[in-house]
Amino acid sequence: MDYKSSGVNIDAGNETVRRIKGLARATFTPGVLSEIGSFGGLFSLGAAWRDPVLVSSADGVGTKLKVAFMTGRHDTIGVDLVNHCVNDILVQGAVPLFFLDYLATGALSPDVAEQIVKGLAQACRDNGCALLGGETAEMPGFYAAGEYDVAGFIVGAVERDHLITGRTIAPGDVLVALPSSGLHTNGYSLARRIAFEHVGLQADQHVAALGETIGEALLRPHRSYLPVMRPLLATGRVKGMAHITGGGITDNLPRILPADTRARIDRSMWDVPALFGWLGAVGEVPVEDQWRSFNMGMGLIVAVSADDADWLLEELRSSGETGAHVVGGIEAGAPSVRYA
């Protein structure tokens, strides 16, 4: 009995590493000191930082992967993963330094792995983040044919005195929402059940209410808020930011609220995009569940003092972010969200 007969193909692994190397190298920033294939990836912070705090996060893409499997499109999942991670550390004021991925599959296809890493590398480049390494695991008997799971790990940095914590959020502050590009990477178990089981759609079917196929609508990549927020991180005027992921606004916004403060979201101030309205309506999803499952079109919510609201909107507009709006504010109460 030899190793290959056990279901693990070392040669496919080596071929995958070969293809990945060039994609990863194109993301390297001046801090990178190593080549892909070392035991560990090496990164130097350099002399540019005074008192850096490392900010790190791990995440997956969840069952959005099933939409990639249905459509056979594997080059956007990596964009989802990187941008999700970038936003998760951005909300604390950090800019990304490097990213590593974990890709696990039953039988490794170098072609699919290359598509996935293409997406990772593209998004890393767009965010100025090095794809420093990763692990590609072939695990016979774990994943269905053609399926895989992928996780991402990001490390960023922020000067300690520029950390954004939400600590100064107080009643009277306002909340500004930045539009999401779609479901981002959350709510997919529910959305797929509605679209593909309840309604019975195929991924390539056009949905009039959406103006595109359901596969296109559901696969649209998670956007990164780094380009528009980066110029504002060190101003000291951004009090807090919440990345709206699993659990929706209902669960994520309270994570940045100090004791005795409550968020008020004025639903009348926000046009919920068609995709969310359609999912809620055809899926007969209770309104509370919609706002706890989906981002409802708001991917990032920023808290600033009332005096800074116009400044924030103007800065965002000058970065090309035209869809941001005030959607509510802070009032006294226990950390939670009150929908008005």
Add this chain to the structure above:
Amino acid sequence: MDYKSSGVNIDAGNETVRRIKGLARATFTPGVLSEIGSFGGLFSLGAAWRDPVLVSSADGVGTKLKVAFMTGRHDTIGVDLVNHCVNDILVQGAVPLFFLDYLATGALSPDVAEQIVKGLAQACRDNGCALLGGETAEMPGFYAAGEYDVAGFIVGAVERDHLITGRTIAPGDVLVALPSSGLHTNGYSLARRIAFEHVGLQADQHVAALGETIGEALLRPHRSYLPVMRPLLATGRVKGMAHITGGGITDNLPRILPADTRARIDRSMWDVPALFGWLGAVGEVPVEDQWRSFNMGMGLIVAVSADDADWLLEELRSSGETGAHVVGGIEAGAPSVRYA
């Protein structure tokens, strides 16, 4: 249709996070600035470093997980994962700072998740590494009932002038092997096929040649080489280290060899432990495949100058490492391993 009916149980997720928090908090080192549950984990390097290089690695446990599923024992897999990651950055001279995990499952069991995180937290504490965060993903339809996948991500640091690269390895140097505790986390697809399919054992069956059950032998955790190697990292006398993982000595040792150097492993100088002999014999595995699939009892191989061999062995002995031996040396040739 509500979110819970889509197969995702937010409450089980919250219960899991609650149980994990205390376990993780017990691993926190002075560098940790955040609580579990923030968007990102915060870590400060502090003032102790002059010119630190961050060393990072991502890994999984591979199909060793299947042995955990068979035996119902979930508290050692986390030890495997952490120690694997610790060793992967140790070989470049780095000590661990923090660790994050990704745990994915079809239906989340807070009990199993707690067992897994117990192992992660125990190993993090043993290595002086903070369990800074992680992601627990419930992905209906991805994993078989009772199964899961887990990945780990580690960040460590080393002073730039203490980086261990293998660059100075030259003909005449000697190779010292440190014993593994078992298969560590590699070769499991082959080992499981031999033990459970070819021989047809149950996990709880006693194997006379091993003196224990096959489940115990295969599940034994990956050991960390940090405690015995840590005092030697900054001496400048360790030229290179190879962590023997997937691909065995054959594929891993050449990763640290400079051009024009070849490693010679004298098999007669090493007693291959019973587990490897048994797997090779009953599985009729060609010898080359054994040495490319399993660590054969050598979990870490250290290169030093011939003059430093006795020093290294003495230092290791004084740290309680009595099983280390010279197993070969460096000769002229293309980077590869010659078995003698």
